[in-house]
Amino acid sequence: MVAFGDAAVPVLKLWTESVSSRCPLRTLRARRADESALAVLHCWLAEARVGWRLMLAGSEVDVLVARSEVVAYGAVEAEIRIYVTSTDRKRVYCPQCRTVTEAVCVTGQRVACEGCGGSLRVDTHVSRRHGAYLGVCD
Template sequence: MPETSIKSRPVYGTLAPQPGTRHILLADGDGAAAIVDLARAAPPEFFERAHIITAPAAGAMAVRAPLRALAPAVLDETDRLAAALSRLAEVLAGAGMGTRLYVAGTEGTIGQAMQVALDAGVELGAIATEHRGSRARRVQCAHCKTFIDEVTTQPVACSGCGLMLFVRDHYSRRLAAFQGVCVDAEEPGSAPTPEEVFT
């Protein structure tokens, strides 16, 4: 049952160069193309003040080569999202007024990067996002509080408590996750067969 009226559902835009004294860009493997697309509209000096942090899958040279060609002031290449988010927190800790943040990739990448940025005191208006790639969701079980990454099915089994969860469109920016609630609480064992819906 879709919940299209839920206002917390994230809405993403298209990355475009913004005025700023410094530009921090974070992308996963799917989001790298959004940065390359942004470069087509950026003034020549944009990447002289840019710090790109990547989190593609290990060995994804096809993603890294186009970003290197942009010749940013700093390019941090990681193979794991956790490492990229840690680096983002370090960079934001030293960021000054006029810094702009651009995040591109899957919903999980965007949500977790925004969580890091908001925790660092970055204003929401200084963050631009663009969704690229899979629509897989990061879900928090409302019952045991376990986070489940890369959820593509409706419902999904919680990896923490084993309950079958209905993945709601309710999104928590604070947790960077969608909410999952027990789908068969009133009649245990009556959960529908999981279907691929977030692809």
């Protein structure tokens, strides 16, 4: 079970209280889904066995990043449960230069790509592979 940010801590607490004491349990509290948090998830995945589950709570940005990372590493959808605490920040994928830009925005809004500087309209489509919303160059 992973909590990204302070807003996810109460969710983590509820989840841990609902698990039987007979079940092995690991928890992680991290500010963001950064390299060190993802490294911990990689270690957990390397040791995963049948029946393993991952629960991610936090901002949409962090949950999407962690989810895409663990799926790329070999986890399957049925093993992952998510809880989003906020949606104000979004990761936006630029199809032009393949850069992912993080911004405070809503779908339909325009953001400047950090890679090529192009103007991207934030689409409602979320790429699970990239853990980001699709940016549309129109």
